[in-house]
Amino acid sequence: MQVITIAARKGGVGKTTLAMHLSVLASNPGSPALLLDIDPQRSLAWWHRLREADVPNLIEADARELPDLIEAARREGIGRIIIDTPPHAEDSILGAMRVADLVLVPTRPGPLDLAAVATTLELAERVGKSPLAVINHSPPRTGQGEPAIVGEARAALASMGATVAASVVAHRVSMSHAILTGSTVNEHEPGGKAAAEVEALWREIEARLSETERKAR
Numbered sequence: 001m002q003v004i005t006i007a008a009r010k011g012g013v014g015k016t017t018l019a020m021h022l023s024v025l026a027s028n029p030g031s032p033a034l035l036l037d038i039d040p041q042r043s044l045a046w047w048h049r050l051r052e053a054d055v056p057n058l059i060e061a062d063a064r065e066l067p068d069l070i071e072a073a074r075r076e077g078i079g080r081i082i083i084d085t086p087p088h089a090e091d092s093i094l095g096a097m098r099v100a101d102l103v104l105v106p107t108r109p110g111p112l113d114l115a116a117v118a119t120t121l122e123l124a125e126r127v128g129k130s131p132l133a134v135i136n137h138s139p140p141r142t143g144q145g146e147p148a149i150v151g152e153a154r155a156a157l158a159s160m161g162a163t164v165a166a167s168v169v170a171h172r173v174s175m176s177h178a179i180l181t182g183s184t185v186n187e188h189e190p191g192g193k194a195a196a197e198v199e200a201l202w203r204e205i206e207a208r209l210s211e212t213e214r215k216a217r
């Protein structure tokens with residue numbers, strides 16, 4: 001079983017949005033992913049209630065319940081769990097990081113957002129995890145390649161010692177449209193640019209998880 005925790009000590013960076021999107025891509029026929037919403041705001045659960053599709057499953061929980069919930073999921077044969085966390089409750093974030101095979105840290109590419117990543121990395125380090133930073137809300141790519149602000153963000157994150165995902169998710173209105181219908185961009189607009197970006201990110205995450213598993217063997 002693979003557990004992905006999405007954490008950032010800043011709100012609005014895309015934790016919940018990535019949890020939704022990745023959970024749908026992480027679901028295979030016959031093996032739905034499980035979402036654990038441990039943010040008391042329950043934004044993920046709100047989206048899940050709007051959904052018509054019956055995967056993934058979602059449980060609203062408290063961080064203290066995570067070890068038991070994960071054990072129960074393992075017994076049921078669940079393949080992948082994605083945990084969405086609150087921005088400020090340090091103990092909850094630490095608890096969710098502890099049980100993770102991979103910690104994702106989404107951030108906007110702006111300077112103040114990047115400064116906040118350092119505090120999230122510190123938490124990950126405390127529980128011995130090396131997270132993958134994901135740049136979300138970037139300006140869309142142009143013909144000239146990656147926007148300058150993304151390159152600057154990569155450099156700033158690297159100087160903090162963070163590994164940064166090659167895939168970047170741009171700020172796109174289609175994201176909001178999808179969420180408001182309880183879906184994801186991959187379901188709402190499958191051939192679109194947003195869908196392609198999220199898929200590329202998921203493939204990168206899958207590869208990283210397989211690599212971690214291979215090393216653990």
Ligand SMILES: Nc1ncnc2c1ncn2[C@@H]1O[C@H](COP(=O)(O)OP(=O)(O)O)[C@@H](O)[C@H]1O
Nearest residue numbers: 011012013014015016017137169170171172175
């Ligand atoms: N790539 C994106 N493009 C457009 N809107 C986005 C994108 N990522 C997130 N959003 C929007 O930004 C807001 C904050 O995202 P959210 O996932 O709730 O962040 P967090 O969980 O970190 O607080 C939401 O309204 C969400 O719909």
Ligand SMILES: [Mg+2]
Nearest residue numbers: 015016039043
């Ligand atoms: Mg959230």
